Amino acid sequence: MFVSRGYRLCSSCSRLASCRAGRGREWRTVMQQSSLKVEHWGSLLPKRLSHCDLGDLYNSNAVQRYLQHLIEDYKVICKKLEHECLSESDRKALMKRQTELLPLGNVFTSIDQARQDLEEVISLLQNSAGSRDEDENLTQLLKEEEVQISNRILALRKDLIRTLVPCDPLDPSDVVLEVVSGRTTGGDICQQFTREMFDMYQGFACYKAWDFEVLNYAPAEYGGLHHAAIRIAGENVYRHLKHEGGTHRVQRIPEVGLSSRMQRIHTGTMTVIILPQPMEFDVHIDPKDLRVDTFRSRGAGGQSVNTTDSAVRVVHLPTGITAESQQTRSQLQNRETAMRMLRARLYQGIMGKETEQRHTARKQQVGTRSQSERIRTYNFSQDRVTDHRTGYSTRDIKEFMRGGEALEELISDLLEHSERDAVLERAENSLSVTRLDMVETHVTPTV
Secondary structure (H helix, E strand, C coil), X not given: CHHHHHHHHHHHHHHHHCCCCCCCCCCCCHXXXXXXXXXXXXXCCCCCCCCCCHHHHHHCHHHHHHHHHHHHXXXXXXXXXXCCCCCHHHHHHHHXXXXXXXXXXXXXXXXXXXXXXXXXXXXXXXXXXXXXXXXXXXXXXXXXXXXXXHHHHHHHHHHHHHCCCCCCCCCCCXXXXXXXXXXXXXXXXXXHXXXXXXXXXXXXXXXXXXXXXXXXXXXXXXXXXXXXXXXXXXXXXXXXXXXXXXXXXXXXXXXXXXXXXXXXXXXXXXXXXXXXXCCCCCCCCCHHHEEEEXXXXXXXCCCCCCCCCCEEEEEECCCCEEEEECXXXXXXXXXXXXXHHHHHHHHHHHHHHHHXXXXXXXXXXXXXXXXXXXXXXXXXXXXXXXXXXXXXEEECHHHHCCCCHHHHHHHHHHHHHHHHHHHHHHHHHHHHHHHHHHHHHHCCCCC
């Protein structure tokens, strides 16, 4: 009897390891899945999640209903495509929608299969518990299998939520990054901090193996920096840097002077501007709308630096947007660089208007994250960097300013928060539209 029972359990375990592709399965709603509670051996181990982990959204009622709605749509579309009576236009429209929902359907199918595997393992453990011929080694294997399946379900749930994150078409784009020293407070401390920020992004570009091309560099006295513009090219540059745009604040004790001796903390600001440069964009600029000024390059002097009008400033008269370059001794090259910067700024203005029109009341309440808001504080006296949008803090500010792994961790946290907000907004908007449709359906026309 012991041998037969052990053989049956072993064969069941081997079935769990197979994909069971040929077995028919029925779709289960997400609400049914979320109600599953494992209270047996090796129950779902609580994973230490960050405060913005996407997997936490799986338990949101709005997200659950949104998922259920999408899955039902996917099932209906798949059934409709099986019929041959569809017109060509209808079939194309359904196939396009099916392609959009296919990643969601695949992940959901994987969750459904893993859930059934988990139920089978739990059933085997319950049947073998307390029996005289219980095989301890086999029970231990089943417990380990249960833990593995449970962890896989948690990972798949996070993947399921990721399929809901809206795609930003600008994410793969290169960027023009500008650093500008603050004008109202801080004085020299702002210019020094601006140079340190320039070095930080240069280090981050090196860390990510991106191209770093300086378009304009206007140094200040004592090693500071007034303004710089850089073109950064590489893989998903805009995705990683799009949340860096804004006002950055520094708090530190100056290294020299009376404030240094009295240990007074000074506060300064600088601004980071991120301008996406998509692969395919064309901003039409009428030459009649441009004013091109030439002037002598500013700098430390020397031969051919301040003796020729090689620097170029281009002004777009209808908008007042300007761009300038003085990087090379060639006026022609500086003009080409200034025109590239001007196109990027005009494109940013166009995209900014469209984005502003799409803003919802919810986004306005949590902050627009525009470049006029203070987004991050660098407190050198307390050795701490704090991002005010997410509350993320990190120590060892010198390591952070090198632009390596520490900066990437903060950027990853910002992306997690952004994706979380986008999924919640999409789910809540879908729920609102569904309720409005239900109200309109149940309204009876009055004669």
